[in-house]
Amino acid sequence: MKIHEYQAKGLFTDYGIPVPRGGVARTPAEARKIATQLGGKVVVKSQIHAGGRGLAGGIKITSSPEEVEKFAEGLLGRRLVTHQTSPEGAPVDAVLVEEAAEAKQELYLSVLLDTSKGMPLMMASEAGGMEIEEIAEKAPEKIHRAYIDPVVGLQPFQARSLVYAMNLGPEYVRPAQQVMTGLYKLFMEKDFSLAEINPLTITTDGRLLALDAKINIDDSGLFRHKDITEMRDISQEEPLETQAADADVTYIKLDGSVGCLVNGAGLAMATMDVVKSAGAEPANFLDIGGGASEERVTTAFSILASDPNVKVAFVNLFGGITKCDDVARGIINAAKKLELKIPIVVRMRGTNFEEGLRLLSESGLNILPEPDLTAAAAKAAERA
Amino acid sequence: MILVDENTRVVVQGITGGQGSYHARASLEYGTKVVAGATPGKGGTLFDDKIPVFNRVEDAVKETGANASLIFVPAAFAADAILESADAGIPIIVCITEGLPALDELVVNRHLAEKGACLIGPNCPGITSPPGRCRLGIMPGYIHKPGNVGVVSRSGTLTYEAVNQLTELGIGQSTVVGIGGDPLPGSTFVDILKLFQADPDTNAVILIGEIGGTNEQAAAEYIKSKMTKPVVGFIAGATAPPGRRMGHAGAIVTGSASRADEKKKALAAAGVAVVESPAEIGITMQRALKAKGLI
Numbered sequence: 001m002k003i004h005e006y007q008a009k010g011l012f013t014d015y016g017i018p019v020p021r022g023g024v025a026r027t028p029a030e031a032r033k034i035a036t037q038l039g040g041k042v043v044v045k046s047q048i049h050a051g052g053r054g055l056a057g058g059i060k061i062t063s064s065p066e067e068v069e070k071f072a073e074g075l076l077g078r079r080l081v082t083h084q085t086s087p088e089g090a091p092v093d094a095v096l097v098e099e100a101a102e103a104k105q106e107l108y109l110s111v112l113l114d115t116s117k118g119m120p121l122m123m124a125s126e127a128g129g130m131e132i133e134e135i136a137e138k139a140p141e142k143i144h145r146a147y148i149d150p151v152v153g154l155q156p157f158q159a160r161s162l163v164y165a166m167n168l169g170p171e172y173v174r175p176a177q178q179v180m181t182g183l184y185k186l187f188m189e190k191d192f193s194l195a196e197i198n199p200l201t202i203t204t205d206g207r208l209l210a211l212d213a214k215i216n217i218d219d220s221g222l223f224r225h226k227d228i229t230e231m232r233d234i235s236q237e238e239p240l241e242t243q244a245a246d247a248d249v250t251y252i253k254l255d256g257s258v259g260c261l262v263n264g265a266g267l268a269m270a271t272m273d274v275v276k277s278a279g280a281e282p283a284n285f286l287d288i289g290g291g292a293s294e295e296r297v298t299t300a301f302s303i304l305a306s307d308p309n310v311k312v313a314f315v316n317l318f319g320g321i322t323k324c325d326d327v328a329r330g331i332i333n334a335a336k337k338l339e340l341k342i343p344i345v346v347r348m349r350g351t352n353f354e355e356g357l358r359l360l361s362e363s364g365l366n367i368l369p370e371p372d373l374t375a376a377a378a379k380a381a382e383r384a
Numbered sequence: 385m386i387l388v389d390e391n392t393r394v395v396v397q398g399i400t401g402g403q404g405s406y407h408a409r410a411s412l413e414y415g416t417k418v419v420a421g422a423t424p425g426k427g428g429t430l431f432d433d434k435i436p437v438f439n440r441v442e443d444a445v446k447e448t449g450a451n452a453s454l455i456f457v458p459a460a461f462a463a464d465a466i467l468e469s470a471d472a473g474i475p476i477i478v479c480i481t482e483g484l485p486a487l488d489e490l491v492v493n494r495h496l497a498e499k500g501a502c503l504i505g506p507n508c509p510g511i512t513s514p515p516g517r518c519r520l521g522i523m524p525g526y527i528h529k530p531g532n533v534g535v536v537s538r539s540g541t542l543t544y545e546a547v548n549q550l551t552e553l554g555i556g557q558s559t560v561v562g563i564g565g566d567p568l569p570g571s572t573f574v575d576i577l578k579l580f581q582a583d584p585d586t587n588a589v590i591l592i593g594e595i596g597g598t599n600e601q602a603a604a605e606y607i608k609s610k611m612t613k614p615v616v617g618f619i620a621g622a623t624a625p626p627g628r629r630m631g632h633a634g635a636i637v638t639g640s641a642s643r644a645d646e647k648k649k650a651l652a653a654a655g656v657a658v659v660e661s662p663a664e665i666g667i668t669m670q671r672a673l674k675a676k677g678l679i
Contacts, residue, residue, distance in 0.1 A: 113567070115567040115597045115598075116597060116598045116602070120490075150487075150490055150494065151494065191486070191487055218485055218486050218487070220459065220483045220486065221485035221487065223460055224485075252625065262541075264539060264541030265594075266537070266539020266540065266541060266542040266543075267542050267545065269594060269620035269623075269624055270621075270662045272621075272624065273620065273623050273644075273660075274663070318544050318545055320527070320540075320541070321524060350524065350544065350548065351526075374661060374663050
């Protein structure tokens with residue numbers, strides 16, 4: 001799950017991380033009101049679940065409440081297309097109106113889980129403002145790391161050490177330590193997989209301010225964070241992916257024309273790879289999980305087929321606990337119920353696969369059963 | 385055989401639930417010594433009129449000599465179940481449950497390292513030992529055949545594909561281990577490869593990896609420096625869209641190493657026979673065994 005910048009900044013405030021003064025507006029009039037209260041230069045930021053807002057014209061520094069209102073009017077209720085959104089863009093239902101802080105220096109700060117070491121890692125850099133990938137490429141010596149033992153937490157000496165490594169003056173030790181401690185605590189207490197501040201600005205009047213906030217949440221931890229779950233904004237999600245998730249099906253939309261339907265994540269990925277080597281492009285990743293019930297198969301087909309790019313469905317199943325003949329019946333019923341027009345190539349192995357393939361070939365539907373994976377992928381690619 | 389054998393005595397945590405009861409029965413059918421169940425509040429009852437259920441894993445260990453646990457409890461309680469098993473002195477713990485928060489896994493792994501217990505999973509199909517007639521997990525037992533190839537994998541159904549191909553070619557397995565798809569697994573490829581390398585019953589190994597993390601690179605390093613047995617490898621996810629599950633900053637830690645092509649390259653450089661399609665796993669192993677005169 002993702003959350004909006006204004007929500008992340010609200011959490012920052014709760015954990016003692018200073019953010020610019022401001023507020024969130026859902027109408028141009030509200031935006032104007034907040035700008036009037038703030039006074040002076042303000043920045044208006046469209047709230048969507050994607051990066052690249054600045055380049056796409058979704059962020060503006062303005063000098064009057066009138067200008068704020070006008071800019072907000074142009075954004076609210078529209079869709080913003082950035083390099084990270086789909087071509088249709090993401091809906092802008094809110095804008096964040098904040099004081100425009102004058103920056104003396106921009107820093108980078110993040111906490112994430114380093115899975116190879118099995119430890120939380122804090123990364124800091126004096127070269128903030130640009131993406132961490134870019135820093136890693138251009139000035140890797142400016143990325144400083146502190147591994148944190150989850151039993152004892154982030155120690156003051158580690159925070160100090162990062163501040164000194166960034167060559168900041170001694171006056172910044174205390175405020176930076178407060179930001180770092182808060183960010184680590186937030187990361188651990190709310191089950192985040194990434195908490196990133198970029199830039200963490202040193203203002204001309206010597207304050208530290210989190211100008212932006214990027215949060216990734218470990219969905220597995222959501223059950224114990226009702227407050228975070230309530231921040232979910234379904235309008236920002238790909239509707240098909242939401243529909244799939246509600247049915248316990250994992251679906252990720254891609255750009256190709258072979259709609260894949262597979263049981264198991266590893267096999268689903270491998271199926272996409274096989275489609276590609278057969279000369280076609282997968283339209284999606286789709287894992288129906290264990291149990292492949294008729295209901296789930298039907299949901300999966302309806303999701304897969306609602307992508308207009310899909311020209312052929314490619315079902316790849318290994319029946320372990322799941323019986324292939326049961327799944328075959330489910331496929332036949334789903335195809336009838338949904339009146340699927342596209343051809344369906346079905347490759348199945350494992351429990352009762354011969355019976356499953358026989359049922360499919362006798363169904364009288366546009367279904368092509370094939371026990372061999374490579375041959376099945378070729379059949380699907382021919383029809384893509 | 386590694387990790388489990390005919391002397392493995394299993395306590396199933398969550399034996400009274402739907403999944404737990406189904407797989408307890410399937411394991412018994414396979415020949416596994418399922419000796420106890422543990423469900424808080426159901427202590428003193430019998431599962432299927434024959435297997436005693438205890439409130440605490442500790443009691444199951446004392447009363448039945450259980451020395452391995454199989455966990456089916458919901459994600460919110462799974463970390464607790466793992467720690468309870470470890471505390472009761474159980475050396476082999478398999479957690480089938482999917483959806484444990486990563487931070488729970490972090491803490492569990494730290495604690496288990498101190499206890500010296502071995503955790504397989506979470507989010508995994510478990511362990512099957514065909515020669516030991518032991519099924520500590522959820523794999524379809526009938527596809528296996530006793531033999532001398534070890535299998536270690538991050539994926540469930542891909543493991544079954546590989547095992548099925550081997551069995552159809554008449555090649556049996558010594559032990560099949562699914563380490564699971566979570567970012568912080570209890571046991572890594574290297575942990576399992578070490579056991580296979582030391583196991584006199586294992587002649588060769590199949591390794592099935594996927595995108596994400598650097599577990600495969602660590603495996604490649606181990607294989608290159610320590611492993612004398614032939615290894616066949618497959619990596620899933622060459623066409624997976626980048627950045628869907630991993631934050632940008634996460635990718636920095638490992639660089640491009642989490643990509644499929646980088647993992648394949650590392651394994652190939654370590655002498656692993658890397659196949660491009662999962663359909664080639666079985667025949668490639670057959671070739672490798674023939675080349676070594678092992679079949």
